[in-house]
Amino acid sequence: MIVFEHVDKTYANGYKALKDVSLSIEQGEFVAIIGLSGAGKSTLIRTINRMHDITAGKLTVDGVEVNSLRGKALQKFRRNIGMIFQSFNLVTRTTVIKNVLAAKVPELPLWRVIFGIFPEKDCLEALEALDKVGILDKAYTRVDQLSGGQQQRVALARTLAQNPGIILADEPVASLDPVTAKQVMQDFKRINQELKISVLINIHHVDLALQYADRVIGISGGKIVYDGSAESVTKDVLDEIYGGKLEEAV
Template identity: 70%
Template sequence: MIEFKNVEKKYPNGTAALQNVNLKIGQGEFVAVIGLSGAGKSTLIRCINRMHDITSGQLMVDNVDVTGLKGKQIRNFRRRIGMIFQSFNLVTRTTVIKNVLVSFVPDLPFWRKVTGIFTKEHKLKALEALDKVGILDKAFVRVDQLSGGQQQRVALARTLAQNPDIILADEPIASLDPVTSKQVMDDFKKINKDMNISVIMNIHHVEVALEYADRIIGIRKGEVVFDGESDKVTKHILNDIYGGQVEELKSSMEEKSAHV
């Protein structure tokens, strides 16, 4: 479904964010992208929905070269791809259901966009999405009254409401405690399995990546240095991905968990 062919991404200052990336990701896969900060993980997933443009190579989604899409074509293409951010990107001073209904705005006629009036069908779809992530009872609660984990679930429900084929998640549990992180990751896994939605996740938590993802892509200095099944990942492979910093990484993660 998604194919990177000799993809490179260079920033205007000459920094090579991605180099010679060749990957194929099939429909329904759960993929975790791991590596040090600055390795190119976020850039990789943000190229898929054209948040970043590649410098050379080809990026195909369902045999369509996404680099050639323009204007309305890009907007229509992005409707198929949900994006989950670490910062949630919610309007906190309004209700949960209104945040989910935002996913329908691009398809509304002008008068509905102006008045903010949604159809009964839209409201039912929003409630169904909230039910899928276990927070239907919070539908009419203001977002700023929710915990961080609940807010991330609202963001996930908003994405589900648009009925995507692919969900891209950029550090979705980075600001959450271990217990809440598990709940959110359970949601991602359930959605992946029950709805056959591809999940491609950039994540710092190595243990979590290995537990939940079917496939691991390891990035170092913009290059893919490992691509394989989660249960094939060894300490040697992790040291290769993280440049020998695995023990330091584990210690810092354990210390962070101890203070939560």
């Protein structure tokens, strides 16, 4: 369970990105976070794996206070949280399977990392992860030969190879065409349902958020202004989240 208790986040320049955020997210939920650019969506999810430190309040994940973690304890904590970005963050000049195996590097002795020698178990798990996202046939293809949608699936497979309990996705379909975006969202949904992994997606596409998420959190000016089921989102709710500027979100 992820629990925010009166959380604030103020950046060094004085900008307050989160204001008195309180919410709880149960294991296995599929949550979409929506709002205008600058509303605090990315900041919210990046505090969960402590890419950003909170400046007030309390944030716990499975009972562990995130801001109390240091060194190896923080590294171990982050292993349970996968992170997917809009830009894929892949090494494009190498193969798909090598990118997925990168998820195993923190667990390996240095000599294996230097020589690129992975245990058979890790290789099998990498192939299984690729199979789960439907691109097993691309395992030995160079990443730069793949489409954008296929590259995002590689990023998702790499995250699955961590065996995470939580997946955070920061605008994972923003750079994809509408058809491919839906396919990738279907992958997230299937993985959430089949593996019971919590999925939190920061997303601009309101239609996709409402179609695939079980729960929607709306942020405006750093504050939570809506938290409920996708089915309960109305035009009035969207007007409150977007201040009448919904067209800027799609």
